[in-house]
Amino acid sequence: MATLLQDRGYAEREAPGDADVVIVNTCGFLGAAREESIGALQELIDQRSPGQYIVAAGCLPALRDYSLDLPAGVDKILTTREWFKIGDAVGSLFGEAPQPQLAGCDGLTTTFTHQHTGPSAYVKIADGCDHACAFCTIPTIKGKQTSKRPLHVLQEIVDLVALGAKEVVLVSQDTIRYGSDIGMRNGIVDLIDMIGEQVPNLPWLRLLYIYPNPIVLKMIDAIARHEMAVNYIDMPLQHAHPAVLKRMLRPANLDLTRRILDHARSTLDDAVLRTTLITGFPGETDEEFESLLDFIEEQEFDHVGVFTYSPEPGTVAFDMADPVPIEIAEERRDAIMELQQSISLAHNQALEGMTLPVLVESIGEIEDEAGTTAPVSVGRAYRHAPEVDGLVFIDGEQPVGEFVNATVYAGTEYDLWAAAEPVSV
């Protein structure tokens, strides 16, 4: 949206108060996210400067039942797959005629060169989801999966690398199912091979949101074939007790899940495994929760994200019996996090003395006990996905947007501390 507006002659402003138009890209996935989006809109409306317009874009307006909750005073609404109409939406506020250059775009399948400023970029390869997990609003918001054509994905990645991207992160709601709606059988496997062959100068390719199914085994083999594909598997499991998984309308075959995790460990050097889980799903018993804890202990994931169950109107789970009190869901979440912290700490401490390529993303400052400040570079190793995992802090100023080899001298629960020169530990 920013690129389309810039192409049309609009310029970005640092502070909302200085802008003629403020666009809020909302989220409608969970109640908490809806509240945050509505709160942001309301705050902007309350502080609106004279003549300023407010636009609500994104998922929230796509939830028809919720669009009534948008605060009065929003001047334009764009649903999630209408982002490409932002130029005309803003233009119409100033009486400009519509421009036809993106006519025919369905919000996903048209690609264009976008502006890019950081060393890491997300590339959305599909949108929507063909599953119907009992707790999830996404199929309602997004509809069925629509995959971007492989050539469009490739073009986007070529453009991003030309603009300086060192890491491309492929995302969608169900990345493993990529291409199934456009006649590809093992689409994600083919896509990894195509990127590996056609964009050899991409340093890091990362995939997020892998739904557990047998294609993951082939995807792991494809990752092993291409050095650029980082040895990182993000497979949200949500739970690990078959009865809960069945109630969630999720794959309940834990043998397959274990096979996939074992295959990743045996096929990929120093495989890094991430999952996300939900506690407090309706009917979750103490025994079911204990078996989830046992699974976490058994599998020793490198990264685990845990969310308490959030009842969402319109989902199958919303009306389920035996709701779990939020305090219990939170206690269970904290118990998983506590267990995981000890696992992550051990994994990170095992890295002490090892040298890893780190993509430097920013420079910060650190203060010692005496109050003296020193520069510190902040980056990520292949082990860390942007925004969700830990960071690598490297002493001193390193070149932003470049890789440096850094030797880890301390591992904590989430982050690594490293020096750009080899150090003895």
Ligand code: SF4
């Ligand atoms: S696979 Fe993911 S996006 Fe699709 S319904 Fe399940 S949780 Fe939602």
